[in-house]
Amino acid sequence: MVKAVASGVPSLAPFFDENSGLGHDAQVRSQPAHGSSLQQGSTPGLYGGTKQPTVCDVDRLEQFLTDPRNNRKAHEWARVVDIPQGGISAYLDRLTPVLLRHDTLVKNHDYKKEKAVPFDALLQAGIAVLVDEAGVPAVKCSCGNPLRPFKGATNRIFRRVRGRQQEVARLRRRRGRARPTRTRRQGRPVRARRRGRTGAGHLPPDRYQG
Numbered sequence: 028m029v030k031a032v033a034s035g036v037p038s039l040a041p042f043f044d045e046n047s048g049l050g051h052d053a054q055v056r057s058q059p060a061h062g063s064s065l066q067q068g069s070t071p072g073l074y075g076g077t078k079q080p081t082v083c084d085v086d087r088l089e090q091f092l093t094d095p096r097n098n099r100k101a102h103e104w105a106r107v108v109d110i111p112q113g114g115i116s117a118y119l120d121r122l123t124p125v126l127l128r129h130d131t132l133v134k135n136h137d138y139k140k141e142k143a144v145p146f147d148a149l150l151q152a153g154i155a156v157l158v159d160e161a162g163v164p165a166v167k168c169s170c171g172n173p174l175r176p177f178k179g180a181t182n183r184i185f186r187r188v189r190g191r192q193q194e195v196a197r198l199r200r201r202r203g204r205a206r207p208t209r210t211r212r213q214g215r216p217v218r219a220r221r222r223g224r225t226g227a228g229h230l231p232p233d234r235y236q237g
Contacts, residue, residue, distance in 0.1 A: 028146075028147065029132070029147045029148065029149050029179070030135075030146055030147065030148050030149070031148070031149050031151070032135065032148045032149065032150050032151060032154065032167075033151050034151045034152070034153035034154050035153070037169075037170075038137065038170050038172065039137070040137035040138055040139050040144070041137070041138065041169075041170030041171070041172055042100055042104060042136070042138045042143075042170055042171040042172050042173070043088075043091055043100075043170055043171040044170075045169045045170045047087075047091070048084060048087055049083075049084055049087055049088050049091070049168060049169060049170065049171055050082050050083040050084055050124075050155050050168030050169045082124055082126065082155045082168065083124030083155050083156075083157055083168040084168075085119055085122065085124065085157065088119065088166070088168075088171050089115065089116055089119050091171065092104060092115050092119075092171070093115060093116065099141050100138060100141075101115060103138065103141070103142060103143040104143070104171070104173050106143065107136055107143050107145075107173040107175065108165065108173050108175070119157075121159065121160055122157035122158065122159055122165055122166065123157065123158050124155065124156075124157055124168065125155070125156060125157075125158055126152075126153060126154070126155055126156075127150055127151070127152050127153060127154050127155075127156060127164075128152055129152055130149055130150065130151055130152055131149070131150045131152075131154075131164065132147070132148070132149055132150075132177035132179075133147075133148055133150055133164050133174045133175065133176070133177050134146070134147055134148070134174065134175040134176065134177055134178065135147075135148035135150075135167065135172055135174055136172050136173050136174070136175075137172070138172075143173070145175070147177060147179055150164075150167070154167065154168075154169075155167075155168035155169065156168055156174065163176060
């Protein structure tokens with residue numbers, strides 16, 4: 028079963044309170060599908076940039092995850108993304124904030140009874156996420172939930188957003204490549220700046236929304 032996650036709608040069991048200032052979603056028009064329904068996560072045009080400074084507050088997320096009071100959450104968070112707990116800061120430093128331009132299949136994670144609980148999710152276009160160097164969604168910005176690649180079948184998956192049920196056509200599945208995403212003009216891996224990470228890092232212009 029795939030759970031639809033609408034832009035701007037709070038999660039029921041997030042890792043962190045969505046009113047804690049970690050980030051927020053935006054309203055964007057989902058872009059039409061082109062070509063194969065199975066797209067590599069590094070395909071240009073799958074993500075949108077943002078000029079809003081609080082769409083993903085990576086520094087605040089780092090503070091939450093390194094706060095001793097959140098030690099159990101940090102342990103589970105690190106386990107999900109397959110890094111040592113002491114490597115959280117370095118891991119976050121490699122991520123880039125973007126807005127989804129397409130409804131996107133991922134494996135999301137709730138936090139219940141001190142455990143990360145995985146579930147397949149369809150994130151609506153407009154949701155803010157952090158992506159890794161291969162362009163794969165890694166964190167849902169508004170609540171800090173860790174994300175992993177979707178592993179299920181994409182045939183005839185349905186979504187229910189704002190009370191309407193409709194079939195999702197040609198879904199975007201994130202599947203990372205072994206090499207990092209590279210900008211066209213600079214020809215080097217995408218990197219997010221350590222401080223002041225307020226936009227979409229060094230993503231090329233064709234990944235921006237508007």
